[in-house]
Each structure stands twice: as structure tokens, then as C-alpha cells.
Amino acid sequence: MRDTYTEFANTGLGRKLTTSLGLPQPAKLRRYRPDAPLVEGPVVVVGESATSDRIAEVMLGWGLDVRRHLGPREKAAAVVAAFDTISSPAQxxxxxxxxxxxxxQLRSSARVITVFRDPQQAEDPGVRAARKGVEGMTRSLAHEMRAGGTANGIVLQNDLDAAAPGFAGALRFLLSGRSAFVSGQFISVGSVNGALPEDWSTPLQGQVAVVTGAARGIGAAIAKTLRRDGAEVIAVDIPAAGEHLAAVANEISGTALQLDITAEDAGERILTHAEQHYGRLDIVVHNAGITRDKLLANMDASRWDSVIAVNIESQLRMNRAFLASELFNRAEATVGPRIVSLASTSGIAGNRGQTNYAASKSGVIGMVSATSAQLQARHGTINAVAPGFIETEMTAKIPLVTREVARRLNSLNQGGLPEDVAETIAFLASPAAGGTSGLTLRVCGQNLVGA
Structure with a gap:
């Protein structure tokens, strides 16, 4: 769906008019392209600690122009600031x-990334206050970024240092165009699990993934992105979407499975399909979902129960089947299994007329948090992605004025694309994200609702 206002605002006349009238000025975001550099310009490292030295070392290994200082007329592509040793707010x-x-001195679509330790793991009031201070500063800075820039944080848990593969994976994701619509968010890295790919352009090479709800929209974008990153993909959707599903599967040279995910044996049928066609299953993306909006005063059992059944109960049932299967928990696998679920900002902040949908998506967040320990015991991960306003067929049906307000109600002043959600899911499904589990990561341009 086209955002004609954003297109106009990025013309010469549009920039003049929006500036003079004080209107939102959404920038053209720097999104990932396999042939593009990770960042275009110097990256400045701020802070004096072993972690800041390690950050510089990692980025130098990627061939980046890493600086400690910037000349007065130079423009930086990113700033990475290490606050991991602070022990009081005064510091x-x-x-x-x-x-x-x-x-x-930042270029357009610049990145600012803060690195600090988990506030909840500090018992000393001053230390916890300092760490929470970094969190609050980062969120506020994200609101101040201009020209498509973003600000995010990486939270190191326990005594983990920047040598962990998961840290490098998170750092690269947040620097790259893959995180174009992620701002004001935090990626926690809590273990040394995971591995960095030999080729960053195909981090999922040799993996087999299943994507539910893959016939259209975000699901189709996920399937295509996972395939681009090297995975073999099983595209799943209901029989009624069979024609679109087949088209997606053909485009990515994958296989299609027509399936109602609310069926009692849905998980077993996916496992059987994976075993017959690929002999393995490494990644599960729970994307399928429905809405049946109504004010709670007018809600009936059919609307409530159908949303709960599709959006959360099916995932719980399928996960039990996957976690019980040796196909998904292969002892010889070098990288543990990955599960990524679609939540929503509605599940975080709520939304008028969506009590059923918000309950289901908040349920997804709870499921992911509670299931994390089971996956970590298998050296695997489970995480969720919570999209905000994304340009899809569904949002295209929203009345014009409401749609325009929703588009501008975030720090980037525009709606995201299905590809933005897909890029984040591909990151969380990758070996490089092995140190992150139980996380719900918002892809919302820092939507002005919720935390």
C-alpha cells in the first residue's frame, strides 16, 4: 500500500511545505539490501571500558570505519556508547x-546504540538507578532522532561480555538496514549460545523453516526473507488461501502445506511434512492470526473464541508437539531450535474494540516468556515480534483519516512495511541471536503507545 504523503514529503516541494506548515516529515528509511554496505560512513564508539574496546574490535573486523572522535565537518553513520561499568546516575x-x-553530525537513517547491563540484576539502588537511567535516556533519544534515525539498546545480562556471539549479532542487526523500523527498543543478550555465520548474507543457510499464515502480507514477506537468507521454507496456510499459498511457495522454491492450524494434529502434520521433504525442522514462525473486532459490550462467544483459538491456543498446542519431537530437537544439531511468534502492540498497550485480539497477543508474550527455559535447555530460543502499524491489505481497509493518524503516531512518522517485520524475525531465527530468548521486540517505529 502506498503512503503518498511520505512520498510527497520527500520531494523538494514537499520538504518546503511540510517544514513551513510544521507537518510531520517522514524520511525515506534505509532498509536492508544484500549488496549494500552495513553502514555508510564512520561509526563512533563512546565510552572507556573493556566492552567499548571489544565493540570497536568487532566492528573493525567487519571492515567498518571505527572512530573514537569525529572531525568537526564529518558525518557519522552510527554512534555506539558503552555504559556497562556505570555504578551511579552521576556517572x-x-x-x-x-x-x-x-x-x-549524524547522517540520515543513522543509528545510536547504547550498551548497558540489566537493571533488574543490580541489587544496589544506585547501580540500578544508573542502568535504568540509560534505558530512559535511550527511549527519549529515540524520540529526538531525525531523518530516519533510530536509537536502541543492547542489554547485557549477568556477567556476559561483548565477546558473546549474541552480542555481535544484536549489534550488527541494530546497525543494519534490517532494523529500519525498530526504535526505542532493547535487545537482551543473556547467554553465550549461538554462532556467527560464515556469510552474513545467508545466515540461515542449511536451515529448514516453517511459516504459518504465509499466503499473504507479513507471512509472505517472512517466507521470502527467510529464503533470501538461505533457509528452505515450508509455507503453511488454510485451504481457502491455497492459490496464493502455492504462488508464494513457488516463488521461493519451497513447499506448500494447506492446513488449519487449529486442528488437534496440526503440529504433527507439519513435522511429518518437514521430515518427508527435508528430514529436519529448525525454525518455526507462528505468524497466522485473525481479528474479529468488536467492543466487549457487543462481543459474542464466536468472535472471542475464534481469535483465541487461532492466535494463541494453536501455538501452544503446536509447540508441545514440536518440543516433543526429535526432528525439532536433533541431538546432532550445532544450533538449537528457534521459535518466533507474532505478538502485537495491541497486546502491550491494548486497543479499543480489540479485547479478544489484545488478550490473544498478550497471551503470546506470556507464552514466549514462560517457554524460554524449555528452549534454552535445548540450546534453542523462543522470542516474539510485536508489530505496530504495518502497511498491509488489512490496514488499507482502515478509514483514511484514522489510517493517516495511525501512520504518524510513531517517532518515524510513517507506517512500517511487511519486510520490516520479516527482517526482525529473520534475525531472531538466526544462529547469531542465540543469546536472546524470551524477548518481545517491537517493530513499530517507536509507536507512542505502550512501553
């Missing part, structure tokens, strides 16, 4: 103001 000042001094 924030020097490095925070150093970051602030670089903001006017």
Missing part, C-alpha cells in the same frame, strides 16, 4: 553529553 553525564554532541 552518566560525560558519556551521555558526548553522545549528544555527536547528534548534529
Amino acid at each position: 552518566l553525564s560525560a558519556d551521555v553529553l558526548a553522545v549528544g554532541g555527536l547528534l548534529k
Whole structure:
């Protein structure tokens, strides 16, 4: 779906008019292209610690132009600031103001990434206050970024250091165009599980993935992105979507499975299909979902029960089947299994007329958190992605004025694309995200609702 306002705002006349009238000025975002550099320009590292040294070392290994200082007329592509050793709020000042001094020298679609330790793991009040201070500063900075820029954080848990593969994976994702619609968010890295790919352009090479609800929209984008990244893909959708499903499967040289995921044996049927066609299953993406919106006062059992059945009960049932299967938990696998579920910002902040949908999507967040320990015991992960306003066939049906307001109600002043959700899912499904589990990561342009 076209966003004609954003297109106009990025013309010469559009920039002049939107500036003079004080209207939102959505920028053209830098999105991932396999042939494009990771970042275009210098990356400045702020902070004096072993972690900041390791950050610089990792990025130098990627061939980036890493600096500790920037000339007065130079423009930076990114700033990475390490706050991992702070023990009091008073210690924030020097490095925070150093970051602030670089903001006017950022290029369009720039990245600011803060690195700090988990506040909840600090018992000392001053230490926890300092760490929460970094979190609040990062969220607020994300609102101040301009020209398509984003600000996000990486949270190191326990005594984990920047040498963990999961840290490098998170850092690269947030620097890249893959995270174009992710802002004001935090990726927790809690273990040394995972592995960095030999080829960053095909991090899922040799993996087999299943994507439910793959016939259209976000599901189709997920299937295509996983295939681009090297995975073999099983595309799943209901029989009524068979023609679209076949088209997607053919485009990605995958296989199609027509299936009602609410069936009692849905998980077993997916496993059978995977075994017959590929002999393995590594990645499960629970994308299928429905809406049956109604104010709760007018809600009936059919609307409520159908949404719960599709959006959460089916996932719980299928996960039990997957976790019980040796196909999904192969002892010889070098990388553990991955599950990624679609939540929603409605499940975080709620939404008028969507009590059923919000309950189901909040349920997904709870399921992911509770299932994480089971996956980590298998060296695997389970995470969720919570999209905000995404340009799909469904949002195209929203009345014009409501749709325009929803598009601008985030720090990037525009709606996201299905590809933005797909890129985040592909990251969480990759070996490089092996240190992150139980996370719900919002892909919403820092939507102005919820946390």
C-alpha cells in the first residue's frame, strides 16, 4: 500500500511545505539490501571500558570505519556508547553529553546504540538507578532522532561480555538496514549460545523453516526473507488461501502445506511434512492470526473464541508437539531450535474494540516468556515480534483519516512495511541471536503507545 504523503514529503516541494506548515516529515528509511554496505560512513564508539574496546574490535573486523572522535565537518553513520561499568546516575553525564554532541553530525537513517547491563540484576539502588537511567535516556533519544534515525539498546545480562556471539549479532542487526523500523527498543543478550555465520548474507543457510499464515502480507514477506537468507521454507496456510499459498511457495522454491492450524494434529502434520521433504525442522514462525473486532459490550462467544483459538491456543498446542519431537530437537544439531511468534502492540498497550485480539497477543508474550527455559535447555530460543502499524491489505481497509493518524503516531512518522517485520524475525531465527530468548521486540517505529 502506498503512503503518498511520505512520498510527497520527500520531494523538494514537499520538504518546503511540510517544514513551513510544521507537518510531520517522514524520511525515506534505509532498509536492508544484500549488496549494500552495513553502514555508510564512520561509526563512533563512546565510552572507556573493556566492552567499548571489544565493540570497536568487532566492528573493525567487519571492515567498518571505527572512530573514537569525529572531525568537526564529518558525518557519522552510527554512534555506539558503552555504559556497562556505570555504578551511579552521576556517572552518566560525560558519556551521555558526548553522545549528544555527536547528534548534529549524524547522517540520515543513522543509528545510536547504547550498551548497558540489566537493571533488574543490580541489587544496589544506585547501580540500578544508573542502568535504568540509560534505558530512559535511550527511549527519549529515540524520540529526538531525525531523518530516519533510530536509537536502541543492547542489554547485557549477568556477567556476559561483548565477546558473546549474541552480542555481535544484536549489534550488527541494530546497525543494519534490517532494523529500519525498530526504535526505542532493547535487545537482551543473556547467554553465550549461538554462532556467527560464515556469510552474513545467508545466515540461515542449511536451515529448514516453517511459516504459518504465509499466503499473504507479513507471512509472505517472512517466507521470502527467510529464503533470501538461505533457509528452505515450508509455507503453511488454510485451504481457502491455497492459490496464493502455492504462488508464494513457488516463488521461493519451497513447499506448500494447506492446513488449519487449529486442528488437534496440526503440529504433527507439519513435522511429518518437514521430515518427508527435508528430514529436519529448525525454525518455526507462528505468524497466522485473525481479528474479529468488536467492543466487549457487543462481543459474542464466536468472535472471542475464534481469535483465541487461532492466535494463541494453536501455538501452544503446536509447540508441545514440536518440543516433543526429535526432528525439532536433533541431538546432532550445532544450533538449537528457534521459535518466533507474532505478538502485537495491541497486546502491550491494548486497543479499543480489540479485547479478544489484545488478550490473544498478550497471551503470546506470556507464552514466549514462560517457554524460554524449555528452549534454552535445548540450546534453542523462543522470542516474539510485536508489530505496530504495518502497511498491509488489512490496514488499507482502515478509514483514511484514522489510517493517516495511525501512520504518524510513531517517532518515524510513517507506517512500517511487511519486510520490516520479516527482517526482525529473520534475525531472531538466526544462529547469531542465540543469546536472546524470551524477548518481545517491537517493530513499530517507536509507536507512542505502550512501553
